[in-house]
Amino acid sequence: MADLTTNIGGLTLKNPVMTASGTFGFGLEFADFVDLNEIGGIIVKGTTLHKREGNPYPRLAETPQGMINAVGLQNKGVDYFIEHTNPQLKNLSTEVIVNVAGHSIDDYTACAEKINALDNIHAIELNISCPNVKEGGMSFGTSVPMVEKVVGAVRKVYKKTLIVKLTPNVTDIAEIAKAAEGAGADSVSLINTLMGMAIDAEKRKPIISTITGGLSGACVKPVALRMVWQVAKAVKIPVVGLGGIMNATDAIEFLLAGASAVEIGTANFIDPAITVKVANGINEYLDRHGFKSVKDIIGVI
Amino acid sequence: MKKHIIDFEVSSNEEVGNNAILMKLHCPTPLPEIKPGQFVEVRIDNEPNVFLRRPISINYIDKKANEMWLLVQKVGKGTNKLGTLQKGDTLNCVVPLGNGFDTKAAQGKKVLLVGGGVGVAPMLMLGSTLKEEGTEPTFLLGARTKNMLLEKELFEQTGRLLVTTEDGSLGEKGFVTNHSVLSNEKFDKIYVCGPTPMMKAVAGYAKKAGIDCEVSLENKMACGLGACLCCVTETQEGHKCVCTDGPVFNINELTWQI
Ligand SMILES: Cc1cc2nc3c(=O)[nH]c(=O)nc-3n(C[C@H](O)[C@H](O)[C@H](O)COP(=O)(O)OP(=O)(O)OC[C@H]3O[C@@H](n4cnc5c(N)ncnc54)[C@H](O)[C@@H]3O)c2cc1C
Numbered sequence: 001m002a003d004l005t006t007n008i009g010g011l012t013l014k015n016p017v018m019t020a021s022g023t024f025g026f027g028l029e030f031a032d033f034v035d036l037n038e039i040g041g042i043i044v045k046g047t048t049l050h051k052r053e054g055n056p057y058p059r060l061a062e063t064p065q066g067m068i069n070a071v072g073l074q075n076k077g078v079d080y081f082i083e084h085t086n087p088q089l090k091n092l093s094t095e096v097i098v099n100v101a102g103h104s105i106d107d108y109t110a111c112a113e114k115i116n117a118l119d120n121i122h123a124i125e126l127n128i129s130c131p132n133v134k135e136g137g138m139s140f141g142t143s144v145p146m147v148e149k150v151v152g153a154v155r156k157v158y159k160k161t162l163i164v165k166l167t168p169n170v171t172d173i174a175e176i177a178k179a180a181e182g183a184g185a186d187s188v189s190l191i192n193t194l195m196g197m198a199i200d201a202e203k204r205k206p207i208i209s210t211i212t213g214g215l216s217g218a219c220v221k222p223v224a225l226r227m228v229w230q231v232a233k234a235v236k237i238p239v240v241g242l243g244g245i246m247n248a249t250d251a252i253e254f255l256l257a258g259a260s261a262v263e264i265g266t267a268n269f270i271d272p273a274i275t276v277k278v279a280n281g282i283n284e285y286l287d288r289h290g291f292k293s294v295k296d297i298i299g300v301i
Numbered sequence: 302m303k304k305h306i307i308d309f310e311v312s313s314n315e316e317v318g319n320n321a322i323l324m325k326l327h328c329p330t331p332l333p334e335i336k337p338g339q340f341v342e343v344r345i346d347n348e349p350n351v352f353l354r355r356p357i358s359i360n361y362i363d364k365k366a367n368e369m370w371l372l373v374q375k376v377g378k379g380t381n382k383l384g385t386l387q388k389g390d391t392l393n394c395v396v397p398l399g400n401g402f403d404t405k406a407a408q409g410k411k412v413l414l415v416g417g418g419v420g421v422a423p424m425l426m427l428g429s430t431l432k433e434e435g436t437e438p439t440f441l442l443g444a445r446t447k448n449m450l451l452e453k454e455l456f457e458q459t460g461r462l463l464v465t466t467e468d469g470s471l472g473e474k475g476f477v478t479n480h481s482v483l484s485n486e487k488f489d490k491i492y493v494c495g496p497t498p499m500m501k502a503v504a505g506y507a508k509k510a511g512i513d514c515e516v517s518l519e520n521k522m523a524c525g526l527g528a529c530l531c532c533v534t535e536t537q538e539g540h541k542c543v544c545t546d547g548p549v550f551n552i553n554e555l556t557w558q559i
């Protein structure tokens with residue numbers, strides 16, 4: 001058994017496998033399939049200051065080796081999470097990380113501040129792919145000044161590990177990652193979904209209600225891997241890699257490219273027990289190649 | 302109800318007309334508890350164009366043989382692949398999913414089970430469960446034409462069977478909502494599964510007649526577990542997941558304009 005512990009900016013995980021926000025609910029949905037405590041970290045559904053109904057149905061299109069979603073951050077709001085959901089997560093002996101989303105800087109900071117007060121939550125993942133409603137609806141994560149502003153503002157109110165989740169829909173991901181690092185992020189995670197589109201030719205109509213949506217799944221892996229590698233070379237803080245991880249080998253590739261931990265997203269839909277299989281597969285790989293610790297393979301490329 | 306990931310073994314897989322197949326799947330361990338109206342998410346292997354699992358209703362549970370039946374209409378890539386499975390092949394399923402029909406609400410009542418197309422699938426298990434619980438089911442099934450009606454003999458064995466066909470080749474001519482039984486007899490509970498326009502028409506009838514009515518929705522799904530929030534339907538209390546809060550909804554919960 002190799003040492004699987006890893007660190008993502010002040011937060012130690014028992015193994016490098018986490019779940020990607022929006023694909024694993026609050027973890028409890030998967031408790032029949034996996035021992036949640038064997039997962040390195042559970043990143044829960046994106047949470048906003050106020051309740052959101054999300055986008056109209058249809059929200060899903062299957063694409064070659066992937067899917068496009070347009071859920072639109074449907075969630076019950078941070079107060080509901082604190083009162084009703086978090087009490088059910090308190091007894092878990094793994095790290096629970098809240099994915100925080102917002103449509104204005106005040107939304108982000110107010111939400112982060114409330115989560116800062118929860119003893120059992122030691123990190124947040126800041127989803128900066130959301131549109132900035134006050135400034136024309138462009139995603140926060142697509143410009144250096146906006147990234148600096150939102151990360152800087154949250155850094156002031158959030159005292160524990162701050163992971164900033166990057167959108168891949170940018171020209172230069174390394175520059176964005178450096179901006180997040182400069183504004184006080186403890187680590188960065190990437191990639192969020194790639195903007196995509198699906199059309200039903202027979203009906204001559206878009207398949208999802210919002211026309212465009214977020215592409216995820218196996219098909220995005222090469223893009224995600226490239227971006228993780230570029231970012232890991234550009235920043236000093238730990239990088240969390242995700243995008244299209246379907247098995248242990250995929251996860252190992254991300255570690256080799258420079259990720260200190262990984263997240264599993266869409267793959268949970270196809271195999272609800274995949275997380276623990278990936279953790280075991282990483283261990284088996286390390287043993288087979290004679291590595292004592294997962295840290296020995298992080299960023300060797 | 303605890304959910305499981307199970308590799309079922311195909312006992313048989315037969316064409317049953319109307320481009321549909323009936324798969325009988327043997328469970329290697331005792332079958333988990335399953336309610337009528339629940340469904341499985343099947344993994345489609347060796348078909349690179351299919352990425353996600355496919356939701357399929359549980360058609361029937363044969364307790365003696367420890368088998369679960371799926372009745373599948375071949376409409377696309379995944380369902381066509383299911384049609385190629387042979388005896389002895391395995392099919393990986395997440396089971397059981399969804400809430401299922403409220404059979405308690407049928408007790409001591411005169412119940413009507415309405416199915417259209419492949420939407421008849423969950424009605425067989427619902428009917429046989431109701432029968433076991435002491436309620437005699439009346440099935441009202443609709444098809445375009447005579448040989449498109451699925452599992453006719455099985456329904457006849459389970460309860461009273463009424464049929465409508467659009468061309469009049471079997472039973473009464475027209476849609477299920479045109480059947481004379483709806484004006485001649487008074488039911489006090491209706492369950493429906495089928496194409497959305499049919500479900501809405503039956504729901505409209507039930508609402509006007511003041512009859513309690515449950516419908517089973519077929520929204521597109523990714524996880525089937527309430528995690529991805531892709532499968533939502535509009536309800537009186539906002540968006541709800543069809544895979545966990547449904548697939549069965551009482552029509553009063555929905556916002557259908559009927
Ligand atoms: C809870 C639930 C229970 C179901 N039970 C059954 C059942 O017992 N038997 C059965 O045959 N089918 C059932 N379905 C529908 C079945 O899931 C779809 O027909 C199937 O997913 C199509 O997959 P495909 O790869 O063959 O089609 P694709 O190649 O993905 O698509 C082919 C065509 O089918 C349509 N389609 C895709 N998904 C659905 C869907 N969910 N509902 C309706 N049309 C769809 C597409 O829009 C397209 O036009 C159920 C669906 C749900 C949500």
Ligand SMILES: Cc1cc2nc3c(=O)[nH]c(=O)nc-3n(C[C@H](O)[C@H](O)[C@H](O)COP(=O)(O)O)c2cc1C
Pocket residue numbers: 020021022023045046047069071073099127165191192193215216217218220242243244245263264265266267529530531
């Ligand atoms: C249905 C769905 C919902 C998602 N919701 C969120 C969310 O709320 N917040 C977020 O930061 N990312 C969300 N994501 C993005 C994933 O966390 C992940 O970044 C992306 O899917 C890429 O990883 P994958 O290919 O392994 O799924 C969602 C993805 C999917 C498929």
Ligand code: FES
Pocket residue numbers: 521522523524525526527528529530531532533542543544545
């Ligand atoms: S299919 Fe994922 S929540 Fe229903």
